[in-house]
Amino acid sequence: MTLSGILHLFLLVLPLLFISTHAATFEIRNQCPYTVWAAWIKEKQKITFGGGGQLLDPGQSWNITMNPDNTRGRIWARTGCTLDASGRGRCQTGDCDGLLGCIRYGQPPNTLAEFALKQFNNLDFFDISLVDGFNVPMEFSPTSGGCTRGINCTADIKGQCPNELRVPGGCHNPCTVFGTDQYCCNSSGSCGPTSYSRFFKDRCPDAYSYPLDDQTSTFTCPSGANYRVVFCP
Numbered sequence: 278m279t280l281s282g283i284l285h286l287f288l289l290v291l292p293l294l295f296i297s298t299h300a301a302t303f304e305i306r307n308q309c310p311y312t313v314w315a316a317w318i319k320e321k322q323k324i325t326f327g328g329g330g331q332l333l334d335p336g337q338s339w340n341i342t343m344n345p346d347n348t349r350g351r352i353w354a355r356t357g358c359t360l361d362a363s364g365r366g367r368c369q370t371g372d373c374d375g376l377l378g379c380i381r382y383g384q385p386p387n388t389l390a391e392f393a394l395k396q397f398n399n400l401d402f403f404d405i406s407l408v409d410g411f412n413v414p415m416e417f418s419p420t421s422g423g424c425t426r427g428i429n430c431t432a433d434i435k436g437q438c439p440n441e442l443r444v445p446g447g448c449h450n451p452c453t454v455f456g457t458d459q460y461c462c463n464s465s466g467s468c469g470p471t472s473y474s475r476f477f478k479d480r481c482p483d484a485y486s487y488p489l490d491d492q493t494s495t496f497t498c499p500s501g502a503n504y505r506v507v508f509c510p
């Protein structure tokens with residue numbers, strides 16, 4: 278075979294090599310009675326690389342796929358966006374540098390669907406986090422792979438938010454407002470629940486309410502599953 282023949286064969290086979298590892302599909306649905314701007318990013322050691330965004334009117338959905346290998350990321354909803362035709366502007370909650378297609382974290386408050394695919398023991402880890410506050414009610418569920426336990430956070434956290442955490446469109450986590458170690462756990466690494474974290478936990482027992490809330494807030498599924506994220510389930 279000629280060199281160019283080998284090259285052609287390689288180019289034909291190359292896509293198959295990628296297809297052979299199962300890509301995880303995330304179906305993102307907006308069931309809110311208002312428009313949201315869905316967003317996702319991938320990250321490695323808190324460095325983000327790649328992401329996107331999409332306007333979702335009530336009832337619309339959007340599918341994204343992730344190559345599972347060691348991929349961590351998050352999905353969230355932005356609200357109150359005013360974006361121009363080129364996808365630039367500003368969102369009231371969850372804004373990512375004013376871009377439709379996010380490449381970095383959103384600004385708190387934003388309810389987060391977090392995932393880490395194909396980790397040790399060939400497991401996916403997933404959670405809903407209120408560590409960056411709450412803006413939109415959320416469900417996060419595996420839809421295949423024999424996993425049945427989905428999680429959700431649907432309480433009226435915006436309506437019941439303590440005054441000192443309340444902002445237009447959402448409810449901040451106390452770490453964002455006060456920035457102290459008690460709430461953020463950055464230096465001690467040993468913080469515990471507080472009356473604020475209990476406010477979140479009482480209303481959304483499945484969700485992270487403070488940074489070390491792993492025990493009751495992390496869920497797993499054998500790697501290879503697909504997932505659904507619903508805003509306002």
Ligand SMILES: *[C@@H]1O[C@H](CO)[C@@H](O)[C@H](O)[C@H]1NC(C)=O
Nearest residue numbers: 302303304338339340420503
């Ligand atoms: C999105 O994915 C879901 C579940 O995998 C599927 O049922 C649905 O048809 C897909 N929607 C689109 C627009 O591809």
Ligand SMILES: *[C@@H]1O[C@H](CO)[C@@H](O)[C@H](O)[C@H]1NC(C)=O
Nearest residue numbers: 416427428429430482483510
């Ligand atoms: C939300 O989660 C709670 C607690 O796990 C569960 O009892 C409830 O059925 C879930 N609701 C939905 C709509 O999934």
Ligand SMILES: *[C@@H]1O[C@H](CO)[C@@H](O)[C@H](O)[C@H]1NC(C)=O
Nearest residue numbers: 452453456457458461462463
């Ligand atoms: C702790 O980390 C948070 C972000 O997680 C940051 O906003 C805050 O300023 C940090 N606080 C201190 C005391 O370093």
